[in-house]
Amino acid sequence: MERLIDIVHVEDTSASSLKEAIFNLLAQQSLSPSSVRGQCYDGASNMQGEINGLKMLIRRESKLAHSIHCFAHQLQLTLVGVSKKCVEVGKLVVLISNIFNVLGSSMALDMGELTTGRGLNQQLGLSRACDTRWGSPSKAMGHLEACQTFEIAFMLHLMRDVLVITNELNKCLQKKEQDIANAMLLVEVAKRRLQVLRDDEWDSLIAKVSTFCIKHDVLIPNFEEPYVSSLRSRRKLANYTILHHYRVEVFCNIIDWQLQELNDRFDEVTTDLLHGIACLNPINSFSSFDIRKVMRMAELYPDDFDESNMSILENQLASYIVDVRDIDERFSDLNGLCDLSKRLVQTKKHSNYPLVFRLVKLALLLPVATASNDMRSQMSDDFFSGCLVPYLEKDVFDKISNDVIIKTFQDMKPRRIQL
Incomplete structure (x- = not known):
């Protein structure tokens, strides 16, 4: 749960082939499919199908791999x-x-x-x-x-x-x-x-x-x-x-x-997850915090929060919100969950409230931002392939300097300005 793998490239885009490719990549990173806690795909039927879609195939292996789809889409x-x-x-x-x-x-x-x-x-x-x-x-x-x-x-x-x-x-x-x-x-x-x-x-x-x-x-x-x-x-x-x-x-x-x-x-599970994420968000001095909704989010992860942990979490949340909202001024200027997670580590409060920190990490795993229609329509297969090559061959690209890349790009065709 500490690591996030989010890029997989396969030629066969059937749901079963995609699932196999994802699980192979997880195995290469010594990660268990049962540890998957979030997934997000586009609206294609092979992704979102309620019977044999990729999200459901993943859920069969990890019931806690909740899926959140792009809101606007x-x-x-x-x-x-x-x-x-x-x-x-x-x-x-x-x-x-x-x-x-x-x-x-x-x-x-x-x-x-x-x-x-x-x-x-x-x-x-x-x-x-x-x-x-x-x-x-x-x-x-x-x-x-x-x-x-x-x-x-x-x-x-x-x-x-x-x-x-x-x-x-x-x-x-x-x-x-x-x-x-x-x-x-x-x-x-x-x-x-x-x-x-x-x-x-x-x-x-x-x-x-x-x-x-x-x-x-x-x-x-x-x-x-x-x-x-x-x-x-x-x-x-x-x-x-x-x-x-x-x-x-x-x-x-x-x-x-x-x-x-x-x-x-926008079903009940998705709603509970999103309300929980919103309540953890530190924007405006934690004005959205609601312990009941955060606890409801935790209930959706029974492998991470068993019965004994739930009572401990509730107590930690009660102390945590008083601490970060009312006492510790170092938490007064945060702009989102990423800032919150960094500040918790910097102040060592992640060790004071370990179950709260676990929830924050789970919230960061669930992608809730949307891609605009313009951006989706401009990303061609060639563009995606071009982005994937440096990732898959990162050992090779790490040895290439930025100056060489800039010069090669500049020499491809005449340009108005020098890069």
Whole structure:
């Protein structure tokens, strides 16, 4: 638990192969898989799968290897999950994407903000000029016709309401310096507002959609008529009304699925871990400290905190917070858990409060920072491979001086300034 290995390079990216590579690397470092206490991966199914995903394969070997996924990406995946379950949401996403590609790219080209061509760095999925010029009018007319329906008007208003509810949470999760406690509170806020939307705001939503449709000459259906799906023959009428379709199968289901996604992706274990980390954070003179939440975090690591240790930990926490918050001024200027762990060692308080220090180390093992979308999209496979080579061959690279590296890089091509 004292050491952290976080880089593994394998050609086969199946979950089982990744697990084997990780365990081989742990063995090379004389580390036991049972000592793994944290893991974090992207949202790929081979990583996050609840049955055979990498995180679950690791958990089978070490039940205490809790997984925390990138917060902002988690929220994005809730919408992805809903769009996969609801045909109407999926259709709306595709339609908006198509409209953006046709109209947005054409406007950007006309304004000179984008260029066309081929290559890896093309934006917005633009076609070349000839394709855009001849294909856009017919595509635009088709998309315009698709937009002039009650279904699209209803979906736009509904999804706007859903996304507005999660907007504050989304902005909070995108911050570089995350306030974990507030982020988790905003998850609960979003859940409660979604429930209120489901229980109390159907009538106001229909009123808004109807007003919009009247203003823009969009036909409003008779809600008492049988619903006819566009995916089935018009001769085969559904055994429920148009009202039932929109209120139950679309409105209620979308909100229920969104709530389910939030519950699954921000589950109780993750919430307890994150609240515990937030309470250990020394920022603002330990203002977030809550002994009950820290103890709940410790309960998730029974191999590290058995029954006797839990009572000792509680006593240590009570003394520790009085010491570092109210008495020892050397702890008044800390900016995070890293600073806290260093200061505990520098002041030798890690030996006074060994179980508290163990919790701090566990908190440092759990990666909770997010990578921005821009950063993820700019990191190509070549970039990652280039980063991995110096790590894997560090014995060789340790013998190469910085001056040699700078000169080689400078000689690769002409540059505006001398490195």
